[in-house]
Amino acid sequence: MMMENTNYKSGFVSIVGRPNVGKSTLLNQIIGEKITITSDKAQTTRNRIQGIHTTDAEQIIFIDTPGIHKPKHRLGQYMVDTALSTLNEVDIVLFMVNVSEKKGPGDRFIMKRLENIETPVFLVMNQIDKIHPDELLPIIEGYKEEMDFEEIIPVSAANGNNVERLLEVISSHLEEGPQFFPSDQIADHPEYFIVSEFVREKVLELTREEIPHSVAVETESMQRGDNDLIDISVTINVERNSQKGIIIGKGGKMLKEIGTRARKDIETLLGSKVYLELWVKVEDDWRDTPKDLSRFGYKEDNF
Numbered sequence: 001m002m003m004e005n006t007n008y009k010s011g012f013v014s015i016v017g018r019p020n021v022g023k024s025t026l027l028n029q030i031i032g033e034k035i036t037i038t039s040d041k042a043q044t045t046r047n048r049i050q051g052i053h054t055t056d057a058e059q060i061i062f063i064d065t066p067g068i069h070k071p072k073h074r075l076g077q078y079m080v081d082t083a084l085s086t087l088n089e090v091d092i093v094l095f096m097v098n099v100s101e102k103k104g105p106g107d108r109f110i111m112k113r114l115e116n117i118e119t120p121v122f123l124v125m126n127q128i129d130k131i132h133p134d135e136l137l138p139i140i141e142g143y144k145e146e147m148d149f150e151e152i153i154p155v156s157a158a159n160g161n162n163v164e165r166l167l168e169v170i171s172s173h174l175e176e177g178p179q180f181f182p183s184d185q186i187a188d189h190p191e192y193f194i195v196s197e198f199v200r201e202k203v204l205e206l207t208r209e210e211i212p213h214s215v216a217v218e219t220e221s222m223q224r225g226d227n228d229l230i231d232i233s234v235t236i237n238v239e240r241n242s243q244k245g246i247i248i249g250k251g252g253k254m255l256k257e258i259g260t261r262a263r264k265d266i267e268t269l270l271g272s273k274v275y276l277e278l279w280v281k282v283e284d285d286w287r288d289t290p291k292d293l294s295r296f297g298y299k300e301d302n303f
Contacts, residue, residue: 009058010177013170014087015124016114017096018106022126026096026157027051027062030167031186052181058171059179063090087114092150092173093121099139099154100130111147120150120173124166129156191270192219198265199234199278202258207246214239215247216283224272231275232266237283244280255280 015023031051051062087093095114097107114121123143128136140152151169155162196217203215220233236258238244248255255278263276 007057007176008179009171009174010060010180011091011170011174012061012063012089013092013094014063014090014119015094015096016087016110018098018104018110021096021098022157023096026124026126026155026163029157029160029163030062052186053167054179054181054183054185058174059181060167060170060174061180087117087119090119091175092170093117093119094124095121095149096124096126097143098127099125099136100127103139103142108146115147121147122151122153122166122169123147123149125152125154126157128154129159129161192222194269195219195222195232195262195266196234198269199236199258199262201265202261203236203247205261206254206258214243220279227273229273229275230270231277233277233279234262235279235281237281239282239284241282244282247280 015027017023028051030053053060053062093114095110097103123140125136125139125143131139136154140154143149144152150173153162153166153169155166157163196219199219200215200217203217216237218235218237220235221231222233223231225231236247238247246254247258249257259276259278263274266276267274
């Protein structure tokens with residue numbers, strides 16, 4: 001049942017930034033549960049993922065976008081277009097940077113895009129735990145020289161430092177509005193999608209540089225059987241036979257490890273025991289094939 005508090009606030013917040021600055025980690029920290037995959041590889045997030053933060057006073061819907069980067073194929077272009085398309089659709093844009101790395105061309109490219117929008121932009125400075133406090137002010141001044149920000153909030157997404165403060169500042173900028181989602185809903189993606197993402201995360205974790213981003217994961221079926229056991233069938237699509245061999249591993253060892261790790265996250269998500277069956281399939285050059293991109297969940301009108 002939706003709340004009828006007349007002073008209730010709500011709004012949509014987009015998180016943008018270079019690949020791998022901690023956007024998904026921040027979203028998971030805010031929501032308090034794992035709803036997006038995290039990886040130390042760039043371009044982990046491919047679709048706009050909404051996380052929903054609800055209290056008695058407000059509901060903030062977060063959109064975690066793919067990192068903005070120079071695209072090298074159709075999938076890359078889709079990811080960048082997806083990120084940029086959110087900027088004028090939301091109430092606040094969080095521009096996230098990693099203060100433990102020097103400001104680079106990618107940060108400047110994004111700031112140039114942000115200058116042309118009317119949406120308020122907050123600078124969220126992540127990984128403050130990785131630098132000495134005396135280093136922070138000069139970094140802040142360096143960003144302020146290039147762009148006027150509505151707010152500047154230093155945080156550590158990994159350990160939650162100052163994340164509550166970030167939420168308070170966001171709330172102070174929101175207007176009164178309805179509660180869009182039920183109080184117990186934390187994401188807008190169906191369980192099929194999140195299951196696929198958990199499997200893809202484990203592929204990225206375990207194969208490192210061998211299978212960078214030429215993998216697409218589809219959840220084929222989910223059925224609840226006897227004793228509340230959920231049977232799940234998932235297909236891991238790659239672009240070449242050599243990649244298929246890497247994912248399966250010697251004697252199926254790699255595929256088994258991917259399944260074991262993914263199953264733990266899926267069981268936490270679903271609150272039930274899971275039987276997870278993984279298949280590996282070769283789809284030649286799927287990242288440059290519109291019909292494959294569409295099949296794997298990337299809207300055709302975006303590429």
